[in-house]
Amino acid sequence: MKIKSIKGVKDILPGEIEKWQWVESVAHMIFSRYGFKEIRLPIFEYTHLFKRSIGDTTDIVEKEMYTFTDKGGEEITLRPEGTASVVRSYIEHKMHGQNPLTKLYYFGPMFRYERPQAGRFRQFYQIGVEAMGSPSPAIDAEVMTLLIEFFKELGLNDLELQINSLGCKECRPQYREILKSAIQSHLGELCSNCNQRYERNPLRVLDCKVPRDGEIAKDLPKIKDHLCSQCDQDFAQVQKFLDSINTPYTINELIVRGLDYYNKTTFEVIAKTGLGSQNAVCGGGRYDSLVEDFDGPPTPCFGFALGMERLISILPEEKLQGLEQRPDVYLVCLGDEALKLAFPITHQLRGVGLYVEREVEGGSMKSQMRKANKLASRFTLIIGENEIKNKQYVLKNMDDGEQWEVAADTLAEAIQSRIKSLE
């Protein structure tokens, strides 16, 4: 029985990890400009946290969660998303008492038991951003702007921001009933999936991909015609803010979201090319009553989560050049004495902050030079019998082939000044 990783999970290897580190560093930089602070959350929680926040009848809770009983008999679930934990932590640490507006972001793995396909994994990584404590549409616009700026910094432009409003707990239930009664007369014509959706989440019928159902859906009542005046105004405000800084977006009335806690503004960012059918790079929106649902104070929130694997797979090639670190120096060692000497020299050079690789095995000079070349080292330092005798090593610039003698006792300074002259 060959050892093997679990279906739907991936190792992120050197060569790939540099992209992740870069994306994370850009996230830290952009998000902190907007005053968001990182929060590190546990990857498992009590199961009921997810059941109550995401919704008992959603696909995620019904069939996708990794749930188990721990040795103490507790029902535990590997988190399928991050917002529930943020809300739990917000309440548990009484963050509302510290600041009227709490701005957090997180990064880490999520777990859903699904059939893997392009852009979909069982362990996948999300970056999430949550602004908690304000109902203002300015927050909606600001957080979406943060996201757009983040994408810009990553060099992504073939994206589309799609927004919608789902209404609030006043107007959404009314619309839901209006929609249900409109659907009822078509049940016979609609697909079996839509017949189930009619009961459980009638808004999803609007989004059905079966062609005949799409035709029917076109004539069903639209949510935008049934928003209460507050929701209507707020949604208009969000659009005005986006317009005021020329952020392009489209209104997509089919964005419904599969998690129960969303209301009012919702949005997705769709990759127009590069991903298959899993083309939503990011999704989010308002969840104004979730904190209250967990017995916290009334705390309207806006947030989003973006999928790292999907994001990374569409990063533009030109942004990925030069992410791998080049060694500053590779020590080429000829003979046993040189190999011994390489140890303290390497130690010394690393001590002054240089990235140093060294020959460990020995072997022909040719093969050592090849290794240095393979690692794309900027310089090689050649240490052989003559060099040791004369206390003068040979430093070679691997990009242009130029080489110099450098004195053993001023080695670090000589290398550093050579590197500096290149920059």
Add this chain to the structure above:
RNA sequence: GUGGGCGUAGCUCAGCCGGUAGAGCUCUGGAUUGUGGCUCCAGUGGUCGCGGGUUCAAAUCCCGUCGCUCACCCCA
């Protein structure tokens, strides 16, 4: 859960009207006795996913199975 495609060297793949494996890249060595990249030469590397069947003979045909992958669904 449902359906399609694919499993041959470390990687990308060819071979598949049956006659027991090949290329490119990688790696190692050499051409160039202490100087990399380009070129040329040589070498290392394979239970042809696994199990069974047909056959004198199976990577090749048949059945089963596992894995990967894409799509539906759902979502990030």
